[in-house]
Amino acid sequence: MIVFEKKINKILFTFILIFALIYLISITKFIFEPVSAYLAAIAVPIIGAGIIFYISNPFVNWLEKKRIPRLAGIGIVFLLVIAVITVIVMFIAPIVQRQFTNLINNIPDMFDNAQKLFDLWQENQNVIPSQFDDTIESITNNFNTYAEAITTGIIGTIGSIFGFVFSIFLIPFFLFFMLKDGHKFVPFVSQFLSPAKAKSFRTLSDNVNHTLASFIQGQxxxxxCVGIMLYIGYSFIGLRYSLSLALFGLVMNFVPFIGPFLSAIPAIIVGFFQEPILAVWATVVMVIAQQIESNIISPNVMGKKLSIHPLTVITLILAAGGIAGFIGVLFIIPAYAVVKTTISHFYHEWKKKQPEEDPDLF
Structure with a gap:
């Protein structure tokens, strides 16, 4: 048909088909609900096993190159994982639990102290605009309510974690088969494709695998390293709950761009209520750790970072947080990187098949 001879018309028609497909999915979503429930049930073990897979698979491959059978290498990995978990449970978990319990119990006292500071500040300020008086009074009068809400929210979060326990027990099974048969997936799928498509699929798989491996292993x-530096720094300045705060900083560092800023907030608050000058020192520790990470550790460990604009990162994190909460925030960047890699691959494949650009495109 003449209408499809120009590329712009083909592109517009493609978008129409995509939006029509999205509309059909939206009105028939009841068909996909069982699939969504199934994917939600296996998401935790697959994601957990996938993370450990990308961390441990290079070690298994290295052992295999040393002529150690792959199953034996997998067994060594499981023994190492068990050893790490044992150390965490026996030596680290009790300290974190004690510090976390003390922190939860001290939250009301922190809010009481904050209320006293606000009252003292308000009594000695004569230049506060009158329109702010009601706002300040509302905040100070409801400190206890805020404290109870935060405590309840934290306890609720802890309770929801136990919902993952059963899924976590499935992680070793998924991990075993990923390490044992993961390298067979691409050849298995390739045998059903034509030589050209099989080559394209292998290239795409290698690119996606490299993207995920680089991000997960490097991050x-x-x-x-950031967690260790924070623990050393917080312990040196005498900050309370140093191990718990350092572990929080370690986890938040997985969130690109804004994670380090978010991880500094609890340490600064705890330092301020322990001794105001410690808030300054906690900030100094965080800045030093992040400078070492961004200028020394990351360039040598991760090499060239994912080419994602900071504004794109912030937008993705805000969207993922609103849709999937903290789990979405953690995984949105690698998911975006995989999607970007996939689209880029198919775009280059499409460009190879196109004739020279038509000057009469529009």
Missing amino acids: FIVSL
């Missing part, structure tokens, strides 16, 4: 090492 794991970088975050571990």
